[in-house]
Amino acid sequence: MSAIITLAASAGGLEPLQRIVAAVPIPCRASIFIVMHVGAHDSVLPLILQASTRLPVSHATHDSPIEPSRIYVAPPDRHMRLRDGRIHLDRGPKVHFARPAADPLFISAAEAYGTRVVGVVLSGGDGDGAEGLRIIKEHGGLSLVQHPVEASSPGMPLAAFGADDPDACLPVAQIAERVAALCAEDASLVPAPGA
Template identity: 50%
Template structure:
């Protein structure tokens, strides 16, 4: 087993509490470098101070170009992807991945490429599935893949996705992760056999949908919710991803969410324009109320029409929408996940 030089950790919702708990249990003698991405967006973050106060290992926001040192926690700063290259940290304001910047996947991919078997990837609590594709790369290049047990996570979606798509070496409750990491760094334990569910997806041809007595023609391509560029579908193991030429990438689950969010934005903008049209027409009706009653009536009808269509659009976007599951939950052995 190769010496462990880097531990890369990804978290989202519920991540602050999970990270505090984890670093509080790590010893001051922990010799590997720890690199952490928490989904903080562009918002100011006090996480370095929080984690430094929680345990014996100092934490800081990473700086572009600095050398990675052992026994140090590096955190991705707001609105920057954090990657590693030739033993140094790079901070990039590249395209968002899975609707996040910083995102977990870029860090994990770079750690996999730079450290191979000397890397550990850890997925903690969070929504959706950022980090799954990156953890797959760490595992593929000989590193160790770990996820918090889904039943133990405040938000289980991220560890559940990791368990569904990556042959995890360990899947443990949060309270046991620090001890495992210390054993791995001290090379006191070996990797467990990989266990992964087999997935089989039946492919069916999509028939044109009949809409209002006409044929709904399939679009030429699916476009990026961020920039409108054409998306290309590609696969990492059992993970389906979509990427545009700009560099925005989405897993299938996050693509579904981002696509709906963009659709909702467009429909609500249309509702606003219809409301404004209704108000404009009403003002015109009032203007002609005395001088030209017939024309005033036409403006009133136009205002009512705009309001009616605004209500229909509002009801359309607020009704329930089908959201097919694209992840499979890994069956837990004897009702529990395996541990070391």
């Protein structure tokens, strides 16, 4: 069984995302899902990230099957949720003033995939991702947070600490190493913190 890796970023999160996707090995057993606060504006995020990896990167499409060795980016003005092996997009209410938002992705992934889920909160303002990361941990998944001192906008990492005690607070370089390791192995059970 492959890992479901979910990443959330906002202000200051682009460079961390680029470093993380650049570290992902080929082949990659995991499926990777990214939410960045882009609102309803046109987004070239998949093109930007594609320059850092050989994995295919694209905006997610509604009701498409989840496949390993792919990076899915939430499209503008759509929440991205996972269930029944498929991606679901919707224009539900904004969460933390954002659509797309991380919490809908994190919570749906935790409920559908439990211990296979890895949640990562990167640089950004406000508190998006904090509740979702708590739910991921509650369902036995792995919760990682970019160290607030390193984040150019530490609001999201600090909110994640306020909501629950994440499994690890790491600089981006170590998060990238952790994600790369999960992509390279059978992740039917997410490694324990510190493993």
